[in-house]
Amino acid sequence: MTTLAITAAPSGRTKRVLPGFGLTMGLTLTYVGIVILLPVIALMLKGAEIGPARFWEIITAPRAMAALRLTVTAAVIATIFNALYGLLMAWVLVRYRFPGRRILDAMMDIPFALPTAVAGLSLTALFSANGWYGQLLEPAGIKVVYTIWGVAIAMCFTSIPFVVRTVQPILEDLDPQLEEAARSLGATPFTIFRKVVFPQILPAFLIGTTIAFARSLGEFGAVIFIAGNLPMKTEIASLLAVIRLEEYDYNGAAAIALTLMLIALILLALSNGLQWQMNRRRGQP
Numbered sequence: 037m038t039t040l041a042i043t044a045a046p047s048g049r050t051k052r053v054l055p056g057f058g059l060t061m062g063l064t065l066t067y068v069g070i071v072i073l074l075p076v077i078a079l080m081l082k083g084a085e086i087g088p089a090r091f092w093e094i095i096t097a098p099r100a101m102a103a104l105r106l107t108v109t110a111a112v113i114a115t116i117f118n119a120l121y122g123l124l125m126a127w128v129l130v131r132y133r134f135p136g137r138r139i140l141d142a143m144m145d146i147p148f149a150l151p152t153a154v155a156g157l158s159l160t161a162l163f164s165a166n167g168w169y170g171q172l173l174e175p176a177g178i179k180v181v182y183t184i185w186g187v188a189i190a191m192c193f194t195s196i197p198f199v200v201r202t203v204q205p206i207l208e209d210l211d212p213q214l215e216e217a218a219r220s221l222g223a224t225p226f227t228i229f230r231k232v233v234f235p236q237i238l239p240a241f242l243i244g245t246t247i248a249f250a251r252s253l254g255e256f257g258a259v260i261f262i263a264g265n266l267p268m269k270t271e272i273a274s275l276l277a278v279i280r281l282e283e284y285d286y287n288g289a290a291a292i293a294l295t296l297m298l299i300a301l302i303l304l305a306l307s308n309g310l311q312w313q314m315n316r317r318r319g320q321p
Contacts, residue, residue, distance in 0.1 A: 076297070083294040086287045094291040099267055100276060104295065107273040110184050111252035114191035119245045122199025129200075130207040144200050147193055152257030155193055160262045163189070182264030187272065190259045191252035198251060202244030206237045239311040246307035250300035 083091060094100060129141050147155065163170045163180040173180060180186045210233065218228045234241075256274045263270040273292055280289035 079290060079294055079297060082286070082290040086291055090287065091291050091294075094288050095295050099271070100273075100288075100292060102268045103271050103273040103276040103292075106184060106187065106270065107253060107296070108299070110187040110191055110272075111249055113184075113188040114195060114252045115245055115249040117188075117192050118196045118199050118248045119241070122196055122244065122248070123203055123241065125196075126200045126203040126207055130204060144197050147195075147197050152194060152255070153261070156190060156258040156261035159186070159190055159193065159258065163262065181262055182266065182270055184270065186262040186264075187259050187270065190262050191255050194255050194258050195248035195251040198248040199241070199244040202240050202247070203237055206240040207233075210236055239314050242307050242310055246303050249303060253296050253300055 086094070095104070125144065129137065129144075160167075160181060162168050163173070163186060165171065165174050165181075170180065178185075180189065214232050215228050218232050223231070254274055256272075256278075259272050260275055263272060263275075265271050265275055273296055277289045277292040277296075280286075280292065
């Protein structure tokens, strides 16, 4: 009787771990409202007080445009690198077994645990003219510190875990029989990856790269040390927003911060929309 009762129990009930839908949902919505929605709404309301004409004047000012251009360009460079390297790292961690794999896996979380200011100081020391990397790059005419490349490297460091940790669990859950079937039909390893594996991990891959891009847009601590913060050259948008606050220009700070937030939200919305469409075509919820 006990066995029959367990077998006949609806599968949905076995997934409920925390008791009480109302309590858990209420706590979740409270957290989302206080920690996420209220700051976002406050920033949007502050931006609405500025007015469209004044808002456009602030973000199209030469210094603001230079900061936004540098930030977006460096974030794109960092995201492209993280997309390739993050996918490769996730593949290595899932598909191969080698000594030190657990250590390498744990190292992927270092950017989450390490203060961004410490990361910025370390990268600046490494890529300076007398640093371990800089003393090899400088003679070749490659300068990293106080350039856009330094900004991109700092963004890469802080956002790489988002791609790895998003793709890694999807790779682990893939059914190996699909690849075995393709291999039995004569498909090459590259064809198997392109036709079988990559379409399965593409939604998670898009989400990871989009989050990494959004994280790069808002990076501050790791960038300000290696960028040099030269106006019109290596000044990032988030630093310019802080400078506007120190100058008591609250409208200017709000306009720049709102611009960064809108760019990130639009990209996240597009990424989630693409993921929904791909899942819908495959018949997944």
